[in-house]
Structure formats: C-alpha cells, structure tokens
Amino acid sequence: MLVRVAAGIIIREQKVFIALRKASQHQGDLWEFPGGKCEAEESPEQALARELQEECGIVVKRSDYFNTVSHDYGDKQVELVFFTVTEFSGEARGDEGQQVRWVSVADLADYSFPEANKVIVDALLAS
Numbered sequence: 397m398l399v400r401v402a403a404g405i406i407i408r409e410q411k412v413f414i415a416l417r418k419a420s421q422h423q424g425d426l427w428e429f430p431g432g433k434c435e436a437e438e439s440p441e442q443a444l445a446r447e448l449q450e451e452c453g454i455v456v457k458r459s460d461y462f463n464t465v466s467h468d469y470g471d472k473q474v475e476l477v478f479f480t481v482t483e484f485s486g487e488a489r490g491d492e493g494q495q496v497r498w499v500s501v502a503d504l505a506d507y508s509f510p511e512a513n514k515v516i517v518d519a520l521l522a523s
C-alpha cells in the first residue's frame with residue numbers, strides 16, 4: 397500500500413510546530429509535522445492546506461515545497477511531501493485532541509519522529 401502524504405513544517409518566530417501522533421495511529425506516540433493523506437485528484441499543496449485546517453485550525457497563506465521522502469515501513473509505504481509554512485492565519489492548535497508544541501529548531505533533536513522524518517529533521521538542524 398503506497399500512500400502519498402503532505403506535511404507542513406509550520407514556522408513562526410524561529411519555532412516549529414509539532415504534534416504527537418496518537419498511540420492508535422500508524423507510527424503512534426511519535427512526533428510529526430502535521431498533515432495527512434492526499435485524496436484522489438488533490439495536489440499535495442491542496443492536501444496540506446486542507447489537513448492543516450482540519451488538524452490545526454490554521455488557514456495556510458504561504459507554503460513552499462521543501463523535500464520529498466519515500467519510506468517503506470514494511471506495513472506501509474509512504475511518499476511524504478514536505479512544505480514549509482511561513483504565513484497562515486489563526487492560532488495553530490491540536491484540533492483533534494493531539495498534544496502540540498512550538499519548539500526551537502535545535503530542540504527538534506530531543507523529540508522522536510518516525511523514521512521517514514530523519515532526513516527532514518537533520519536538514520532543519522543543519523540550517
């Protein structure tokens with residue numbers, strides 16, 4: 397099963413917004429950049445805007461392509477399309493009951509992310 401996912405690296409005042417995946421979800425109890433599956437005929441950018449509105453209550457005003465990561469979890473193959481989100485309206489929050497946090501880029505190193513995120517977190521830490 398190959399799933400295409402759009403995820404947002406939401407940045408404000410040098411901090412990045414991360415959310416904790418629910419224990420019941422795939423790759424549960426790990427931190428993520430919010431986002432979700434692209435629906436049929438939806439571009440990754442459209443999926444990103446929809447998911448961030450649903451999960452975090454923000455309206456994306458500006459997103460820029462960052463990187464694509466393909467990863468095989470064994471039970472699931474994902475193609476993650478990451479965007480930076482630097483302009484949005486609304487206050488980012490956990491609208492699906494998920495724990496959320498604004499963290500400095502350096503502090504991302506202290507959080508556990510799914511394996512596919514490693515290259516993204518490393519790129520941010522190096523930036």
Ligand SMILES: Nc1nc2c([nH]c(=O)n2[C@@H]2O[C@H](COP(=O)(O)OP(=O)(O)OP(=O)(O)O)[C@@H](O)[C@H]2O)c(=O)[nH]1
Nearest residue numbers: 401403422423428429430431432433472474510512513
């Ligand atoms: N949103 C998100 N998903 C990620 C990240 N890294 C990563 O491997 N994934 C994987 O991408 C897949 C899709 O994510 P999702 O569960 O958020 O999808 P969704 O919002 O449509 O929710 P759903 O599970 O309720 O249908 C999951 O298998 C998840 O493990 C990440 O940083 N953000």
Ligand SMILES: [Mg+2]
Nearest residue numbers: 430431432433
């Ligand atoms: Mg999601």
